[in-house]
Amino acid sequence: MDLSIGGLVRQVVSPVSDLVSLVRTGSVEQIASHLRDNPDQRGAVETEMASGGRAGDLSAVVERASAGVARAVDQVATTVGRAAEGVLGRGADGTPTPAAGTGAPSRVPDAPAPGGPSPAVTASVAQGAAPALAQGTNAVARVADAAGGLLRTVIGGEAAARPGGPPGTTGTDASARPLPSAGTVATPTRVDASAAALLGRLAGEVPRSVADVGARTAGTDVPRPAGDPGARVGADGRLLPAAAAGARAGFGLVAALAEGRAALLVAAALRDGQMPALMAEAGALGRVPELLAATRTLDGAMAAFAAKGGPSATELALMTRAGLLSPADVQALRAAGVPLEAPAAEKPSARPGEEVLLPGAPRDAVAGERPDRARSADDAVAAVAGADALHARFAAGAVRIVSRAAVEAYGVLGPPGATVLAADAFEGALRAADGDRAAVERRLDLAPGVLSDPDTMVALVERRDLGELRPHENERGDARAPDPAGGDLPAARTDLPPATPYREMVLTRGPALDRPTATVPLPLEARSSTLVPVPVPR
Amino acid sequence: MSLFSLVPVSPPEAPAPPRPGEIARGPWWSIRREGDDWLLCYLSADLHGREKRVMLTEAEARSVVGDAGLARYYLPPAG
Numbered sequence: 042m043d044l045s046i047g048g049l050v051r052q053v054v055s056p057v058s059d060l061v062s063l064v065r066t067g068s069v070e071q072i073a074s075h076l077r078d079n080p081d082q083r084g085a086v087e088t089e090m091a092s093g094g095r096a097g098d099l100s101a102v103v104e105r106a107s108a109g110v111a112r113a114v115d116q117v118a119t120t121v122g123r124a125a126e127g128v129l130g131r132g133a134d135g136t137p138t139p140a141a142g143t144g145a146p147s148r149v150p151d152a153p154a155p156g157g158p159s160p161a162v163t164a165s166v167a168q169g170a171a172p173a174l175a176q177g178t179n180a181v182a183r184v185a186d187a188a189g190g191l192l193r194t195v196i197g198g199e200a201a202a203r204p205g206g207p208p209g210t211t212g213t214d215a216s217a218r219p220l221p222s223a224g225t226v227a228t229p230t231r232v233d234a235s236a237a238a239l240l241g242r243l244a245g246e247v248p249r250s251v252a253d254v255g256a257r258t259a260g261t262d263v264p265r266p267a268g269d270p271g272a273r274v275g276a277d278g279r280l281l282p283a284a285a286a287g288a289r290a291g292f293g294l295v296a297a298l299a300e301g302r303a304a305l306l307v308a309a310a311l312r313d314g315q316m317p318a319l320m321a322e323a324g325a326l327g328r329v330p331e332l333l334a335a336t337r338t339l340d341g342a343m344a345a346f347a348a349k350g351g352p353s354a355t356e357l358a359l360m361t362r363a364g365l366l367s368p369a370d371v372q373a374l375r376a377a378g379v380p381l382e383a384p385a386a387e388k389p390s391a392r393p394g395e396e397v398l399l400p401g402a403p404r405d406a407v408a409g410e411r412p413d414r415a416r417s418a419d420d421a422v423a424a425v426a427g428a429d430a431l432h433a434r435f436a437a438g439a440v441r442i443v444s445r446a447a448v449e450a451y452g453v454l455g456p457p458g459a460t461v462l463a464a465d466a467f468e469g470a471l472r473a474a475d476g477d478r479a480a481v482e483r484r485l486d487l488a489p490g491v492l493s494d495p496d497t498m499v500a501l502v503e504r505r506d507l508g509e510l511r512p513h514e515n516e517r518g519d520a521r522a523p524d525p526a527g528g529d530l531p532a533a534r535t536d537l538p539p540a541t542p543y544r545e546m547v548l549t550r551g552p553a554l555d556r557p558t559a560t561v562p563l564p565l566e567a568r569s570s571t572l573v574p575v576p577v578p579r
Numbered sequence: 580m581s582l583f584s585l586v587p588v589s590p591p592e593a594p595a596p597p598r599p600g601e602i603a604r605g606p607w608w609s610i611r612r613e614g615d616d617w618l619l620c621y622l623s624a625d626l627h628g629r630e631k632r633v634m635l636t637e638a639e640a641r642s643v644v645g646d647a648g649l650a651r652y653y654l655p656p657a658g
């Protein structure tokens with residue numbers, strides 16, 4: 042069974058040249074079927090139809106492509122869940138999962154998606170090395186593609202951006218009929234035109250930022266033509282196949298999950314038809330639970346949008362919790378009189394003092410607890426100068442600040458993609474603050490008191506014990522990243538598997554040092570000799 | 580005077596025993612039952628490195644663990 046990203050990509054990719062040929066010579070129904078399977082190619086389809094003298098057929102194509110999308114959306118969670126079981130083959134406890142339909146209740150019959158797969162996809166699947174997997178994942182791709190199109194369509198991103206756009210692209214499209222799974226909404230509340238326009242703008246921005254997460258993690262920023270956030274172009278200026286672009290998003294899974302942006306990554310994968318690659322990635326990393334949770338969150342929101350032609354208070358609350366709305370957007374919506382709190386019956390039953398977050402909820406970003414940091418383009422470029430430069434900044438090792446209780450409970454310093462700081466820079470910050478933990482906390486954007494909390498452990502991992510270091514999003518100037526990344530100190534993401542050797546840095550506030558206080562980050566040659574290697578028990 | 584000292588730490592030889600209400604555990608996450616709540620707990624990747632908790636519905640928990648897993652691992656509180 043070929044579970045590699047490349048293998049999955051090959052099964053779902055549709056070459057651009059085929060698209061041009063289809064649009065120029067195919068029937069309206071054929072083009073609509075292709076658009077249902079590949080909603081991310083809508084811009085290319087429109088361009089090709091216009092340049093090929095078929096602009097008059099565009100409305101009919103869009104209408105037919107939109108028909109039945111709602112039913113496809115309703116299949117997303119169920120189909121993705123089954124695909125996950127197929128990919129994993131085992132439950133979280135290590136035992137084989139029960140047969141599909143017994144472990145995860147199915148909401149709808151497993152009917153084929155409207156229109157069926159395109160001939161190209163069918164042929165690709167038939168010739169695949171893993172027909173069973175290909176069939177399942179391709180089904181996910183089709184419904185996910187359709188769902189991605191609906192996300193854009195219902196929220197109204199394209200319609201809001203281009204008033205007077207083709208029919209079938211508005212949030213009140215009659216084809217977006219009610220769904221049986223939309224019963225999670227108790228009090229529908231239509232938003233006014235200004236709020237809808239705002240959501241439309243967000244719809245265009247969210248997937249773009251999510252794709253960036255993947256691109257950054259893969260170290261391959263993908264340029265996009267101006268005015269077309271959904272398209273990607275390669276070095277030769279040609280549109281990249283959606284699957285290839287989406288695979289990069291899949292590579293960003295760890296980072297997206299780590300920073301609480303799983304829902305956003307799912308949005309990008311839905312749009313790009315990359316749920317198979319994303320699920321395979323999640324399966325390999327053992328992170329299917331979070332991904333499924335994020336998928337369900339999006340599915341519920343999309344289904345409810347389709348049912349009412351506009352987001353309700355619940356959907357807006359979901360979007361808020363999922364980080365789809367920035368603090369400024371939240372303020373704008375509230376100013377417009379749009380309630381953002383879920384009905385009381387749907388609120389999580391958090392007890393006082395408990396930290397309860399919905400999947401993918403970057404509380405800091407929503408509540409605006411941490412001010413955005415603007416970084417210059419030069420800083421961003423310097424931060425990603427390359428893996429060698431990144432590793433050089435961690436030559437003295439890495440510092441991981443972590444809950445002692447959590448380490449004892451799980452036996453690891455962090456999940457895959459954990460945030461770490463350059464050890465010498467952290468030491469430099471300590472010296473610059475003369476050991477004042479509160480000053481260090483402020484500099485690192487940590488909550489007050491964290492470094493004085495007995496539960497907090499500062500772990501030092503030697504360079505030789507560090508795995509691959511990946512750029513931290515905040516190092517790239519991502520002002521919306523929900524988690525602190527060490528202020529202006531060099532940060533990175535890395536994997537810290539069990540049995541990673543480390544030493545605890547026990548902080549002791551002392552008098553001012555007899556040597557000049559260094560600025561951070563310290564040059565490597567000026568690094569303190571405090572970090573003398575100590576034999577680490579293996 | 581140093582601002583900190585380094586203390587070698589021996590990685591645990593065996594995983595910690597299940598916590599009360601813990602139904603399933605991965606390398607950095609667990610599913611727990613607390614009262615009527617199903618919780619997905621996980622070690623966060625951010626710089627705080629705390630354990631975060633996410634509310635799950637029972638259906639979501641079952642989709643992760645499976646009916647057999649829940650029946651096997653979930654022991655109702657005594658009394």
